[in-house]
Amino acid sequence: MTYDPGYNFAYLDESTKRMIRRAILKGVAIPGHQVPFGSREMPLPYGWGTGGIQVTASILGPDDTLKVIDQGADDTTNAVSIRAFFRRVAGVATTERTAEATVIQTRHRIPEHPLTEQQIIVYQVPMPEPLFRLEPRIAETKRMHALADYGLMHVRLYEDIARHGHIATSYNYPVMVNGRYLMAPSPIPAFDNPKMDQMPALQLFGAGREKRIYAVPPYTGVRSLDFDDHPFRPIRAPHACALCGSRESYLDEVITDDSGGKMFVCSDTSYCTERQTAREAAE
Amino acid sequence: MSEMPLLSARDLQLHFGRIAALDHVDLDIWPGEVVAIVGESGSGKTTLLRVLSGMMAPDAGRVVFDGQDVLAMGEAARRNLMRTQWGFVHQNPRDGLRMGVSAGGNIGERLMAVGARHYGNIRGEATAWLKRVEISPERIDDLPRNFSGGMQQRLQIARTLVTRPRLVFMDEPTGGLDVSVQARLLDMIRGLVAELGLAVLIVTHDIAAARLLAHRILVMRHGQVVEQGLTDRVLDDPQHPYTQLLVASVLAA
Numbered sequence A: 001m002t003y004d005p006g007y008n009f010a011y012l013d014e015s016t017k018r019m020i021r022r023a024i025l026k027g028v029a030i031p032g033h034q035v036p037f038g039s040r041e042m043p044l045p046y047g048w049g050t051g052g053i054q055v056t057a058s059i060l061g062p063d064d065t066l067k068v069i070d071q072g073a074d075d076t077t078n079a080v081s082i083r084a085f086f087r088r089v090a091g092v093a094t095t096e097r098t099a100e101a102t103v104i105q106t107r108h109r110i111p112e113h114p115l116t117e118q119q120i121i122v123y124q125v126p127m128p129e130p131l132f133r134l135e136p137r138i139a140e141t142k143r144m145h146a147l148a149d150y151g152l153m154h155v156r157l158y159e160d161i162a163r164h165g166h167i168a169t170s171y172n173y174p175v176m177v178n179g180r181y182l183m184a185p186s187p188i189p190a191f192d193n194p195k196m197d198q199m200p201a202l203q204l205f206g207a208g209r210e211k212r213i214y215a216v217p218p219y220t221g222v223r224s225l226d227f228d229d230h231p232f233r234p235i236r237a238p239h240a241c242a243l244c245g246s247r248e249s250y251l252d253e254v255i256t257d258d259s260g261g262k263m264f265v266c267s268d269t270s271y272c273t274e275r276q277t278a279r280e281a282a283e
Numbered sequence B: 001m002s003e004m005p006l007l008s009a010r011d012l013q014l015h016f017g018r019i020a021a022l023d024h025v026d027l028d029i030w031p032g033e034v035v036a037i038v039g040e041s042g043s044g045k046t047t048l049l050r051v052l053s054g055m056m057a058p059d060a061g062r063v064v065f066d067g068q069d070v071l072a073m074g075e076a077a078r079r080n081l082m083r084t085q086w087g088f089v090h091q092n093p094r095d096g097l098r099m100g101v102s103a104g105g106n107i108g109e110r111l112m113a114v115g116a117r118h119y120g121n122i123r124g125e126a127t128a129w130l131k132r133v134e135i136s137p138e139r140i141d142d143l144p145r146n147f148s149g150g151m152q153q154r155l156q157i158a159r160t161l162v163t164r165p166r167l168v169f170m171d172e173p174t175g176g177l178d179v180s181v182q183a184r185l186l187d188m189i190r191g192l193v194a195e196l197g198l199a200v201l202i203v204t205h206d207i208a209a210a211r212l213l214a215h216r217i218l219v220m221r222h223g224q225v226v227e228q229g230l231t232d233r234v235l236d237d238p239q240h241p242y243t244q245l246l247v248a249s250v251l252a253a
Helices: A014-029 A050-059 A077-089 A138-146 A151-164 A190-196 A269-282 B045-052 B075-084 B103-113 B119-132 B137-141 B149-161 B179-196 B207-213 B231-236 B241-248
Strands: A065-070 A103-107 A120-124 A175-177 A181-183 A202-207 A212-216 A222-224 A251-255 A262-266 B007-016 B019-029 B034-038 B060-065 B086-089 B167-171 B199-203 B216-221 B224-230
Touching: A014 A050, A014 A202, A014 A212, A050 A077, A050 A103, A050 A120, A050 A202, A050 A212, A065 A077, A065 A269, A077 A103, A151 B103, A151 B119, A151 B137, A190 A222, A262 A269, B007 B045, B019 B045, B019 B224, B034 B045, B034 B207, B045 B060, B045 B167, B045 B199, B075 B086, B086 B149, B103 B119, B103 B137, B103 B149, B119 B137, B119 B149, B149 B179, B179 B207, B199 B207, B207 B231, B216 B231, B216 B241, B224 B231, B224 B241
Parallel strands: A065 A103, A103 A120, A120 A202, B034 B199, B034 B216, B086 B167, B167 B199
Antiparallel strands: A175 A181, A175 A222, A202 A212, A251 A262, B007 B019, B007 B060, B216 B224
């Protein structure tokens, strides 16, 4: 496929891409460590994935197949527009099927279909600093990372248990990467945290407004913080998907009318569609 | 008392522009000893405390804690010292407490920082310490900002002592409290110090508090230690003119 000749391949100029690749390599070399980079203005607003889109643009090659998901869905505005953007400026093939993609840019979910060594997942990150809201001084948080001084994060979990009787953090649940760096996994549900541990795919994180990149290399230990007597539990709505019947996937609660009607459906639309197709084929 | 001082400072010097904040100060603290530093505002008391605890670097001099050079050690080692062997009680509880974290979380923070990962044990320890500092354990989940000044200060002491430090620095712990609350706090500190065998370096301008708590007194003026000795000796038989003035200035009730 061809791309719009008015732009350089994948929108960013080559020296910017090299700069971002250097940040990515450094991030891969120090799993979980936040590497600053010169974030560029992108043709979409902050909060819509400016960090993720720059990382994707830097690693994309002409032969790649791109999948973009927004809260698990392939068909929401953010996903559709970023996919259309890269089709135009990079001419790459796009897909909605997780297994076919080589690069997956995601906002707030990890696909249900297990990822492989051939794939890279790029997370859009609004706030890369896990100690944000606990320690207001960024200089101090950097010192805490340098000294692995992470008692404060456990104070937050302690407060959760004291107030709610259990750890009530249900998304952006803090993790320790490779036993060294405390990392914000971006606002994915805690349900997805176990998928990050020893994942065969390379995981890249881009925060555009905060100008930080970090990474988890393939097969790296990612452990969710917890207490010995209050172990980490992935939380999932106790229902089956109304469309495909899955009892394993992460569910969204969808309000269907004004009188309290609701249904639970898979948040991963690709996974849900594949299951529905397979069921219809079997019938 | 053992042969070696726990903390020993030699020839500390620090200048703020032309003003000498510390002028050739020497100091030793032995295990289990309470030493008070008294003097007027601006005499260098708090600066001395900050230098001894490694929070500020002097222009010259040495500080040795338990055989380790405090000023030469890396920040990681100093932080480790700060949360295990040392404690620091600030004058304003706001500086020492996390006001947005519950009382139990405040006490538990140091435990969690040194690796405690069992919620039940941390909570048990926090409850025990609240009782020790005379705060009702029912308030374990309340925020310190809803506590009175005296309670905040007692909570700060509990939070500091929970990891059983060997040396505690206190900067005007009774400042800003009314007298009856002060008396109760001093009584509590005295009890805890004796019970835990702490070494304490306490900065105060309150001579009465110093007499109640301290074994030894250092009198500071213009960055110099003008007189030091056993508390009763210094207060009952002051030698230096400034000490005589200081002792004479105490109001009798």
